[in-house]
Amino acid sequence: VTSGAASRVVALAAGRPATAPAPDLAGAAHPARRLLHALLDGEPGDDDAAVAGLREEYARQAPAWQGWTSAQADYLAPLVDALERNPDLAAKGTVVVDLGTGTGEALPPLLARGSTVVAIDLVREMVREVPPGPRCLRVQADVRRLPLASASVDLVVGLNAVPCWDEMSRVLRLGGRVLWVSSFGPRTPLYVPPDRLAASLPGSTVEWAPAGHGHWALVEVESCRD
Ligand SMILES: C[S@@+](CC[C@H](N)C(=O)[O-])C[C@H]1O[C@@H](n2cnc3c(N)ncnc32)[C@H](O)[C@@H]1O
Numbered sequence: 001v002t003s004g005a006a007s008r009v010v011a012l013a014a015g016r017p018a019t020a021p022a023p024d025l026a027g028a029a030h031p032a033r034r035l036l037h038a039l040l041d042g043e044p045g046d047d048d049a050a051v052a053g054l055r056e057e058y059a060r061q062a063p064a065w066q067g068w069t070s071a072q073a074d075y076l077a078p079l080v081d082a083l084e085r086n087p088d089l090a091a092k093g094t095v096v097v098d099l100g101t102g103t104g105e106a107l108p109p110l111l112a113r114g115s116t117v118v119a120i121d122l123v124r125e126m127v128r129e130v131p132p133g134p135r136c137l138r139v140q141a142d143v144r145r146l147p148l149a150s151a152s153v154d155l156v157v158g159l160n161a162v163p164c165w166d167e168m169s170r171v172l173r174l175g176g177r178v179l180w181v182s183s184f185g186p187r188t189p190l191y192v193p194p195d196r197l198a199a200s201l202p203g204s205t206v207e208w209a210p211a212g213h214g215h216w217a218l219v220e221v222e223s224c225r226d
Pocket of ligand 1: 051054055058059069099100101102103104105106120121122123126141142143144158159160161162190
């Protein structure tokens with residue numbers, strides 16, 4: 001356990017193991033990593049350029065995205081591990097936002113638990129490939145401006161996604177939580193480590209665990225506590 005004035009980070013035992021070798025993604029050198037950092041660490045006013053860069057990058061990747069992710073044996077291992085170890089997450093009747101949904105990779109395990117999911121992505125070419133289905137709304141939007149009422153969401157999920165801490169905190173209800181998941185850890189271009197989550201959400205409690213080739217982090221946000 002590490003803790004500071006602002007937050008508490010609790011490392012849990014590793015969960016389900018990987019079943020196949022990890023792909024080589026060269027995440028640290030990927031253009032999306034630089035754009036993520038420009039968004040998270042850049043000067044005020046840099047955001048629009050970073051988001052435009054991300055839009056271009058993922059529109060380019062959209063045609064091949066579903067084929068690539070479905071070929072990765074352990075892609076969903078950290079997400080499934082988190083849901084199995086926290087059975088109340090995404091339970092029947094809960095409202096879940098899947099941020100940066102891509103082509104809906106996180107949706108099957110979230111919907112299987114009975115939640116209603118709002119699947120949101122910046123890139124039209126991604127969202128239109130999300131399979132339609134009951135209890136699932138597909139929305140094209142920027143994480144910085146979610147078309148959702150304040151305090152209306154039980155769980156924000158980000159699977160290899162781009163965060164916007166203020167906006168995520170705004171839409172979460174009291175007691176709502178954030179589940180941030182990385183399929184391949186630092187190999188993933190859009191990588192946000194658990195410590196960074198804790199530092200960005202002051203007063204939060206972050207429980208995290210390795211699983212597959214990545215990890216999950218479950219965040220209780222101070223301003224969203226009952
Ligand atoms: C690495 S992909 C992850 C997709 C999916 N969650 C998965 O794990 O396969 C990142 C996704 O975030 C989306 N994205 C990037 N910037 C965004 C923003 N500002 N708002 C919403 N979505 C964004 C991209 O379009 C892309 O689909």
